[in-house]
Amino acid sequence: MPEQVLSLNGLSKRFGSVVANDDVSLTLRRGEVLALLGENGAGKTTLMNMLFGHYLPDAGTIDVSDEAGRMRPLQLGHPQAALAAGIGMVHQHFTLAENISALDNITLGSEPLLALRRDRKAARAKIEGIIEKSGLKAPLSIPVGRLSVGERQRVEILKALYRDARVLVLDEPTAVLTPQEADTLFENIKAMTNEGLSVIFISHKLREVLAFSDRIAVLRHGVKVGELETSAADEKAIARMMVGAETPKVSRERMAAGAPVMQLKGVSVVGRSKRDTLQCVDLEVRAHEILGIAGISGNGQNALAQVISGLAVPTAGAIHIVDSEISKPTPQAMVSAGVGRIPEDRHREGIVGAMTVAENMVIERLGDMQVQSRGLLRRDAIQSNAKKLAKEYDVRGPGVTAPSRLLSGGNIQKLILARVFEHAPKLILANQPTRGLDMGAAAEVGRRLLEARERGAGVVLISEDLDEILGLADRIVVIRDGQLTETESHDRERIGLMMAGEAA
Amino acid sequence: MIRIEPRNSTSRAFALGIPILSAVVSLALAAIPLMLAGANPIVAYGEMIKGVFGSVFSISEMLTRATPLIFTGLAAALAFRAKLWNIGAEGQLYLGAMAAVAVGSGAFDVPGIILIPLIILLGAAAGAAGMAAPTYLKIRFGADEVVTTLLLNFIILIFLQMMLEGPLQDPMGLGWPQSAPVLDQGMLPPLVDRMRIHSGLIIALVAAGIAQFMLARSVWGFKLRAVGENAAAARHAGINVNRSLFGVAIISGGLAGLAGASEVAGLKGYLTADLSPGFGYTGIVVAMLAGLSPVGVVIAALFIASVFVGADSMSRAMGVSSFLADLVVSMSLLCVLVGGFVAKYRIIRADTGKAAR
Amino acid sequence: MMDILNILLSESFWAASLRIATPLIFGVLGALICERAGVLNLGIEGIFVVGAMCGWMAVWLGAGLWGGVLIAALAGGFFGLLHAILTVPLGLSQHVSGLGITLFATSVSYFSYRTALPNVSSPPRITPFQPLDLPILSDLPFLGSVLFQQTALTWLALLMVGVVWYVMNRTALGVAIQAVGDNPDSVDAQGLSVYALRMGAIVAGSALMALGGAFLTMSAFDAFFFGMVNGRGWVCIALVIFASWRPGKALFGALLFGAFDALQVRLQTEMGALVPGQVFLMAPYILSIIALVIAARSADYPRALLTPWFKGQR
């Protein structure tokens, strides 16, 4: 049996009244990949943040093995101590400074601050060595702000490896990666575990958990509810452990497409970067159909989403929603024309975090008589509407009069779904609708999209999660370099190659 | 190791006690300069209280000084709510004042019932124009409004000097760079006989009330809050962000303009280049102390005015340098700021070594 | 038109531009350091006053010129520390704290000046820094009088541009300061202290600002006056954005403003009878706004500017 490298002993942490972790213990062995699972808000990130010293546990201790393999107590609450003990962490949200280069981000904190000179050559050589061994390629000299998400993710891991991490924590590392990128990443990591690296990774994607982990630990409501060898696990069992019940499988029935609800004719958008550019695109979405847009991030998805949301005005081409042309696209015009929009970044574009849940539910419809009369808000109506929607769409949290930022990611998404679906839109733009959501919440989103399709809406589903597209879409279009290519195939491999531009 | 955590619940007594404690601490700190200047602090505190609340006159003086601060405080609070950093209330105040004397000092010899609204409206319009321009530059060119409004303060002050030596100069003023006086019927009526307190205060209070109501209850306020808290989400939701910014710019500038009009037509009667001892800048402090709430602005303005008037009068009674007043104001400001922090957060000593084993 | 050309070609115009720019160079560099670390320091106007007062007072009390410079820097650093405590660990509003510091620093300076010198009718004078009359260099045709007849403080300002550039771009400390102003989490996750970096940057930046004030009483003039800072600090807040938070551009911006101002007095002298003098006084500010409008698109803010950061919170 391989030696232990890490043991978390009875860690607890509460935030106000929320018990994020309750007496959690966990061990990790040398060369092992441990998957940490749980619903949104189960306490996975909190646990890892205590390990890394961002949070100070209310109770419990942590032991880490030193170079010689002896277990030693870790000083809690100090990232420096964790780094020194060989713990590296890749955070759920990037912790990169975008105005400095990858090299600077990687070496940050490893050099004496008061030195008058830096040895950038040596640093670069060391990083290049790590890149060679791990296969994690990223441009080192340009500001990180100009890197793609995938590159940033790799820089994050390089940061940890540069500090000679022996225990690597990856908090949802693939949430923003394409399947191929994710696979490559895990293959690289696997290779490193053979050299003694131990890994804890958090993910909501059961496919990668089953494919790459050695062992699985599951958290529910801050408590560790189970631990099992991956070889003995299957999706159903894990899901039951996480949620405490079966999750309904989303099923899709065949359905004949109806009349077109949206047509883009020769639409072009000139943007500052590739992700904001569309080149003379034709696209048609019909009633009763879900159109999946597959592609590697940064290939124009953003421009397409912006056009449909009314945020970008095309430099050429025409947009028709149902029968009428939208001559002056604005978000307002799109909403009035019957377009429901689920934005990619729900925190940044989806909600105004400081405003209440109820307010966020009416924010797109401030002109409606149910919302206002003579310029004054009808607060009672807004509130009762919110209560009704919260119930109907199962938006859970501290209540409709609480600031919406207090909601968990999954519940924020449900809030947006409620806002969008409530008005029976004819066209729905769903941009990365399940990113970062747990299985239960993701299934709920899928179910709602299928329901809308059944009702007669057309759906544009933009996703980097190919499995999601394959599961939901009637038709699939691949986006690459701002151009669209329709494909008849529903084959993972083939579409993956098209996304990479290696097959037509 | 020290950590800062939000307080879960604050008792009423605590919430009330903190501001009082801040005031006490700031007074205790004021004892340092007082003793350095050789005065007895205890006597001084007595004089200070007398200076604000000792007579109808002193209360009236305090309210008089609070009036422009309510206007400029509201100007800052509303703009800041939309994350429009209007640092230019000082300049906009002077624009309002210039407009007030331009119409009020004889250009239209009409009854007060027409003239007073005219002065108020044009004063507000001039201030509004003063904020509209930088907002336009921000929207159109992305020029940072902190910089443009700050620089505009200088430009407007120099422009004012030019006007006071030129078209606005009082022909009867013996060559002084000052405007002709506002016609008698154009003056805002005083509130108390023989006191300086004037109906500008009423306008200010009404403005604060309206702002409070509109912010919380109107669609306009809803949009404003959304734009300020998250412009990207507001835009995505179909709110015209630029229009909201422009709207609040006009109102913010207008309020600052009103401050100037009310000082001229309520208090001074005519315009000189030293009308405002920095009311525009103090307004920012007032707004932030108030947590950007319009009703809070009224309270914060009263607080700042009381401390200033009290400390100023005390410096005279005690025979210490009159620069003491600003010193005491700044110290209480910093204390109240820290007090507000203590009310919201607690600082805990987390001994990490012990937690480790 | 000929007049303007003549002015622009004259040595004394460029010497004046550099002289006028010197306090601004200190101020912009100071503001740049603070804002690069993510904290706006509106205390600058007051810190100028403190620097002007303390530097002068120290020399008057016999500290020697460089002693005065040091004391000005320390005093500026002290008020910077106050701002740092309020805005970094306590995370209070940077606007209010800054304006509060300006009010506090100004009134402390005035009050202590008056308490120390209750009965002066004419402010006492010191022997200020003298132009560095370097033997051969000063006699160089053009550069000689522009550069080598400035005082040591102007040279210090120019030197600081290089130092700040080097520290920001070539040292680990500078990289960390840039990072903490962009995304404090990036620094925290690498085991560095966000608090220490930010507070250190504010203290250092404020010390530099105070030198701008000290220049006024120890080089540009030889006595302290109430109100003599006269908005120079605020101008720096504007210039730092114009400079896109880069030392080189900061120098350029300060010189540009100095040149506008130097040109302004000269034009007023030449054509004062034709146009109201105020037209010229306004020019530097108006031209700064125009310059900003042109430069605005390329300005990239430190992303974390104005956003407080608390350890262990999200």
Next chain:
Amino acid sequence: AEKIKVAAIYTLPVEQQWISRIHKALNTAAERGDIEYAFSENVANTDYERVMREYAEQGMQLIVGEVFGLERAARKVAKDYPETAFLMGSSFGPVAPNFSVFDNWIHEPSYLSGMVAGAATESNVIGMVGGYAIPEVNRLMHAFMDGARETNPDVKFIVNFIDSWYDPPKAKESAFAMMDAGADIMYAERFGVSDAAVERGVKAIGNVIDTSGDYPGTIMASALWHMEATIDKAIANVAGGSFEAADYGQYSFMAYGGGSLVLDESLVSADVVSAVKAKETEILDGLFRVNVNDDRPVSDN
């Protein structure tokens, strides 16, 4: 005799040249033991009226100050406190029974100092840096210019206003610019101008206060203002119970010792000195009246 309680209210700090003269005269009186003296400096215009009332309420017998920014309000306060004597710098007239006015009427010595400057300039260009173009400043500048023209009809003037009372570095830059434009005599209305003159080795003419000690060899002459005559007269009147509304302006005239000229005879040629002395006698004898012109002076072109 019992000390008279006197308070002064200044809108600027007491170092400001103009105010420093009043402050000095009051301090002298206090040192003599005639008065008990309190003052508030840097009082904003908005607060001025309150401060006046506070001092009146405190029982001050004589209140001295400057009401250029609030002529009407100040007279209202005086009316409310008829027992208190007010002596205020003002452009307007006195108001019975208790509101008296004064001003710095030192156009006479200014004229004389102008004669010195006119005779001394070789480039025939004189530079003048002012704070604000207010009548109090304009008047003295015009008198100075008239005097200079008397001794040198070809002289030209360049005039700048820096729109600030207190920015010596700025005044200094303005002075440098004038010297670049050919000025070889500087009229030093603001602090900073003489410093520029020293650096460039040109001569300067002082105003209101005597700074020749600070700039030896640079200040050729200064037109001085002495408030003692005015203040002492007012104090005497209050003490004697005979204070009434009057224009004290004349006590700033040379005849009352309110204004005087100092010359540095080592810098001024003998015939100029004698011409100035002759003119001085003419003025004192009432044979020559210096013209009063309050308009903003402009540069000659």
